[in-house]
Amino acid sequence: MSTDTLIADRIEIADLFTRLGRLLDEGRYEDAGTVYTEDVVVHSPRGGRLDGLDKVVAFMRQAHVEGEHAQHMTNDLLVNVNGDEAATSANSLVYFYRDGRPPHQTSGLRLASTAVRTPAGWRFREARIMLAWTRQD
Template sequence: MSRRTCTAVWLTSQLALVARRLGVDSIGDHANRNVGNANGSVISLVSPTKWRIGMSHLTDRVEIAELVARLARALDERRFDHLRTVYTVDAETSSPRGTLNGIDDIVDVVRRTSPEEELTQHFNTDVVIDLDGDRAEVNTHQLVYFFRQGEAPHRTAGVHVRYAAVRTPVGWRFARAHISPLWRHVS
C-alpha cells in the first residue's frame, strides 16, 4: 500500500470518528440529512457549529499524530534540539532507566546516551489519541531498529509509549511520556 493510500485510509478513519461524535451514525442515514454529490458519494450535512467542532477535533488529532512522528524523526536524524518543539519546557519522561524533568534535562540525556556510531529508525503504530479539550492521552507502539551506517540492525526493540499532550500557545506538545519496553532482540 502506498504512503498516499495509507494516509487516505487513516484520514477516512479519523473523519468517521468525527462524524460519529457529531451524531452522524452512518453514511446513508437520511435522518441526518445526507445528500449525494455528482460522483454518487454521500455527504452528511451538519450544522456549521458542529462542523467547526468536528474539524477542530480532526485538526487536533492530526497535529498530535504529527508530534509522534516529529519526535521519532528528531531521534532518528539526531536533531536533539528539535525535541524542544515536541515537549513542553517542564516535560517529564519516565522509563525503567529513570525519570527526566524538564526539556533541558531530556535533550542533554538523549544527546549523551546516543552514541555517534549507532543510528536508530523508529516506526510508530497503533497510535490512539483520546482528546479531552486542551489535553490528550496518546498511546503508541514503537518498533525501533538500532544499526550502524550501511549495516543490518544489531538490536531491535518493541516499546509502548504513553504520552500526555497539552495544547500550548505554540501548538500541541507532550508534557509527559512514559516509556515501557516490551521486548528486545540483540543480533
C-alpha cells in the first residue's frame, strides 16, 4: 500500500469520527448509514449490544431527550490500517446542554472501533463505547 493511500485512508477514517459526532449533535440519525455499515454492531453503556443499523438508529432516536443538545469532541485518535480494515481508538468528551445554558452534564468516553472499506468509503463495522466518567452539574 502506498504512503499516499495510507494517508488518505487515515484521513477518511478520522472523518468518520467527526461525521458521527456531528450527526449525533444535530440529531440527523437517518444519516447513520454514512458512518456505519448495515450490519454494524455497537456496544454502548446505555444501549447494551445493538446489532444492525436499524437498531442503532432506533436507539439513537429513543435515547434523545427533547430540548437537550450534545456537543461531541473527539480526540487522541489512533488508526491502524491493515488492507481494507482498520482498528481505531479515540477519546471523546460529550457536553449535554440546553439552549443558551452551560452544560449540565459532561461525559468522558473511550471509543474503540473496527472500520472497513466499502464501495461507499470507510464505515464503522463495530464500535465499543466505554464510559470513563461522567459529571452532572
